[in-house]
Amino acid sequence: AKEPVRVLVTGAAGQIGYALVPMIARGIMLGADQPVILHMLDIPPAAEALNGVKMELVDAAFPLLKGVVATTDVVEACTGVNVAVMVGGFPRKEGMERKDVMSKNVSIYKSQASALEKHAAANCKVLVVANPANTNALILKEFAPSIPEKNITCLTRLDHNRALGQISERLNVQVSDVKNVIIWGNHSSTQYPDVNHATVRTPAGEKPVRELVADDKWLNSEFITTVQQRGAAIIKARKFSSALSAASSACDHIRDWVLGTPEGTWVSMGVYSDGSYNVPSGLIYSFPVTCKNGEWSIVQGLSIDELSRKKLDLTAQELSEEKDLAYSCLS
Numbered sequence: 001a002k003e004p005v006r007v008l009v010t011g012a013a014g015q016i017g018y019a020l021v022p023m024i025a026r027g028i029m030l031g032a033d034q035p036v037i038l039h040m041l042d043i044p045p046a047a048e049a050l051n052g053v054k055m056e057l058v059d060a061a062f063p064l065l066k067g068v069v070a071t072t073d074v075v076e077a078c079t080g081v082n083v084a085v086m087v088g089g090f091p092r093k094e095g096m097e098r099k100d101v102m103s104k105n106v107s108i109y110k111s112q113a114s115a116l117e118k119h120a121a122a123n124c125k126v127l128v129v130a131n132p133a134n135t136n137a138l139i140l141k142e143f144a145p146s147i148p149e150k151n152i153t154c155l156t157r158l159d160h161n162r163a164l165g166q167i168s169e170r171l172n173v174q175v176s177d178v179k180n181v182i183i184w185g186n187h188s189s190t191q192y193p194d195v196n197h198a199t200v201r202t203p204a205g206e207k208p209v210r211e212l213v214a215d216d217k218w219l220n221s222e223f224i225t226t227v228q229q230r231g232a233a234i235i236k237a238r239k240f241s242s243a244l245s246a247a248s249s250a251c252d253h254i255r256d257w258v259l260g261t262p263e264g265t266w267v268s269m270g271v272y273s274d275g276s277y278n279v280p281s282g283l284i285y286s287f288p289v290t291c292k293n294g295e296w297s298i299v300q301g302l303s304i305d306e307l308s309r310k311k312l313d314l315t316a317q318e319l320s321e322e323k324d325l326a327y328s329c330l331s
C-alpha cells in the first residue's frame with residue numbers, strides 16, 4: 001500500500017474548504033489509491049467551525065483518509081506537508097482600500113511562507129487559491145527562498161474550466177471533447193481566455209474551436225467577458241462566491257501537476273514567469289503548461305496574434321502594478 005500523502009488546506013473552515021476537503025479525502029485530488037492525511041488550518045475565530053468540519057470528516061468514514069490535523073497553529077499545520085493548498089486569506093470588504101487588503105494578505109503570505117519553508121516536506125508543492133492569487137503566490141515565493149520556485153503556483157484552472165464550459169455550451173458538445181483553451185495572466189478580470197489553439201474532438205477528427213464556432217465576434221468579445229466576469233455572475237446568482245467549482249478545479253490543478261497531463265493536452269497554471277512569450281520574468285502569470293513526472297513546463301511556440309499580444313501585455317501590466325503595491329506594503 002502507498003504511504004499517505006499529507007495535504008494542507010488553509011482557510012479550511014471557509015466555503016471552498018468545505019467543498020475541497022471531502023474531495024481530497026475521496027481521492028479526487030491525488031488518485032483513488034492514494035491515502036491522505038489532511039492538515040486543516042484556520043484562524044482562532046473559526047476554530048470551532050473548523051472542528052465541526054473535522055467531526056464531519058470522521059463521520060464520513062472515508063477509507064483513504066488516514067488522519068486529520070485541525071489547528072490554528074501555522075507550524076503544526078505546515079509540518080511535514082507534501083502538498084499545500086492555500087485557500088485562507090483576507091477578503092476585500094465593502095469600502096476597503098485595495099492597499100489595505102493587499103497589506104493584510106502580504107502579511108499572511110509572508111508568515112505562512114516562512115512556516116512552509118521551515119516545516120513542510122522537501123519538494124512540497126504549493127497551490128495558492130486565495131486572492132489576489134498570483135500576487136499572494138509571488139509573496140510566498142519571495143519569503144520561502146529555499147522552496148524551488150517551480151513548486152509555487154496559483155489557481156487559474158477554474159478560469160480555464162469556465163472557458164471549456166462556455167465553448168461546450170455554445171457548441172452543444174461534451175466538455176470532455178473540448179481542450180487546449182488558455183488562460184493568460186492574472187486571475188482577475190484582466191485575464192485573457194484564448195481559444196486560438198483550442199480544439200474539439202468530433203467524429204471527423206479534431207477541429208479548431210474558431211472554425212466550429214464560426215463567429216469571431218462572439219469569441220473576441222462576449223466569450224472573453226463571460227469568462228472574465230463569471231465569478232461575479234456566480235455571486236449574483238448564488239449570493240456566495242464560487243466554491244464547488246473552485247474546489248474541483250484545485251483538485252484538477254494538483255492532480256494534473258502530480259500525475260501528468262494527457263498526451264496532446266495542456267492546462268493553465270499560474271507559474272513563475274521565465275520570460276516566455278515576452279511576459280516579464282518575476283511575475284506569477286498564468287500560462288499553458290503540460291506536466292510530466294511531477295513538473296510543469298510552459299508550452300512553447302504558440303503563435304500570438306496582435307489582439308492576443310495586447311491582452312497578454314495588459315494583464316502583465318496589472319500584475320506588475322499588483323507586485324509594486326505588494327512590495328510597498330512590505331516597507
Ligand code: NAX
Pocket residue numbers: 010011012013014015016017041042043046087088089090091108128129130131132133155156157158159187231241242243246
Ligand atoms: P471564505 O471567507 O468562506 O473562507 C476563507 C477562510 O480563510 C475563512 O474560514 C477564514 O477564517 C480563513 N482565513 C483567514 N485568514 C486566514 C489565515 N491567516 N490563515 C488561515 N486561514 C485564514 O472564502 P472562500 O469562499 O472559501 O474563498 C477563499 C479564497 O479563495 C478567497 O480569497 C477568494 O477570493 C479566493 N478564490 C479564488 C479563486 C481562484 O480561482 N483563484 C476562485 C474562488 C475564490 O473566489
